[in-house]
Amino acid sequence: MKCSCGREAIYYRRYEGRFYCENCLSKQIEKTFKQTIGKYHLLDKKDHVIVAVSGGKDSGSLLYLMSKVFGEVRTIKISALIIDEGIKNYRTVGIKKAKELCTDLNIPLHIASFKEEFGKTMDKITKKTDNPCTFCGVFKRYLLNKKTRELGGTKLAVGHNLNDEAESIMMNLIRGDLTRFERLGPKPGLIRNEKFIPRIKPLIKVPEKELMLFAMVNKIPFFKSRCPYSYNNVRRDVMNIINELEEKYPSTKKQIVGFYNSIMKKMKIETGGKLKFCKLCGEPTTQEICKACEFKNLISKF
Ligand SMILES: [Zn+2]
Ligand SMILES: [Zn+2]
Numbered sequence: 001m002k003c004s005c006g007r008e009a010i011y012y013r014r015y016e017g018r019f020y021c022e023n024c025l026s027k028q029i030e031k032t033f034k035q036t037i038g039k040y041h042l043l044d045k046k047d048h049v050i051v052a053v054s055g056g057k058d059s060g061s062l063l064y065l066m067s068k069v070f071g072e073v074r075t076i077k078i079s080a081l082i083i084d085e086g087i088k089n090y091r092t093v094g095i096k097k098a099k100e101l102c103t104d105l106n107i108p109l110h111i112a113s114f115k116e117e118f119g120k121t122m123d124k125i126t127k128k129t130d131n132p133c134t135f136c137g138v139f140k141r142y143l144l145n146k147k148t149r150e151l152g153g154t155k156l157a158v159g160h161n162l163n164d165e166a167e168s169i170m171m172n173l174i175r176g177d178l179t180r181f182e183r184l185g186p187k188p189g190l191i192r193n194e195k196f197i198p199r200i201k202p203l204i205k206v207p208e209k210e211l212m213l214f215a216m217v218n219k220i221p222f223f224k225s226r227c228p229y230s231y232n233n234v235r236r237d238v239m240n241i242i243n244e245l246e247e248k249y250p251s252t253k254k255q256i257v258g259f260y261n262s263i264m265k266k267m268k269i270e271t272g273g274k275l276k277f278c279k280l281c282g283e284p285t286t287q288e289i290c291k292a293c294e295f296k297n298l299i300s301k302f
Pocket of ligand 1: 003004005006007020021022023024025
């Protein structure tokens with residue numbers, strides 16, 4: 001099959017009924033990335049964007065695009081940050097790949113580790129709990145925000161793709177978690193607190209499969225592996241169901257995310273009260289003591 005430009009196609013976009021060659025697909029993804037940033041005002045002229053990288057294809061593609069599109073803009077600064085959860089043969093490989101990419105792009109890479117911040121690695125924590133993802137998620141969000149702020153970052157860019165977003169929307173729906181539901185979207189803007197750095201998701205409209213091709217076509221160093229501890233979680237089940245639906249009804253994911261954005265635009269949701277500061281660490285939280293400090297205390301007894 002041929003792309004509309006005449007070259008050999010490598011991809012068929014089902015929801016569009018169109019074939020793409022590697023060049024046109026790459027260009028299309030770059031265009032979507034730029035449109036998302038423009039439409040949702042994800043960037044300001046003087047931003048210092050910290051890109052959260054993992055060594056995977058999504059965050060690698062995000063850093064690559066940020067550098068390609070904004071690398072020459074003098075007022076915008078780009079740095080990368082990787083969280084080392086302490087998972088051998090997984091994050092160790094990710095860090096290696098992230099270093100390769102950052103060297104290629106000439107972007108500074110910062111590393112923040114669970115061991116240093118919370119005293120234990122995920123390899124240790126996992127041995128003592130049945131739900132390691134809960135600890136990991138809380139610690140990661142906490143550390144990303146804290147380090148981004150310490151590095152002088154004004155935005156934290158994450159590589160969430162269309163699949164991730166559709167899954168998150170459905171997960172919060174299933175759990176009936178309105179607080180988390182409200183915090184999705186390309187630029188969750190509900191939390192206003194000087195210590196909380198806004199998160200942006202410039203790849204939220206790009207399907208995972210396309211990002212995989214994008215990373216391969218553009219020779220972005222990345223590793224393909226799933227976290228060894230993420231077996232049997234809700235996200236995995238939701239992912240399978242959505243993929244099944246997408247197979248039957250192409251553009252399911254796009255519809256879920258589009259529908260979410262329309263609802264959020266219509267419902268002028270209240271900001272849910274002000275954030276306080278944790279009495280132990282001073283980081284922003286809705287409680288007296290933040291979840292990270294609560295968990296840190298828990299794992300100290302492990
Ligand atoms: Zn083409
Ligand atoms: Zn705290």
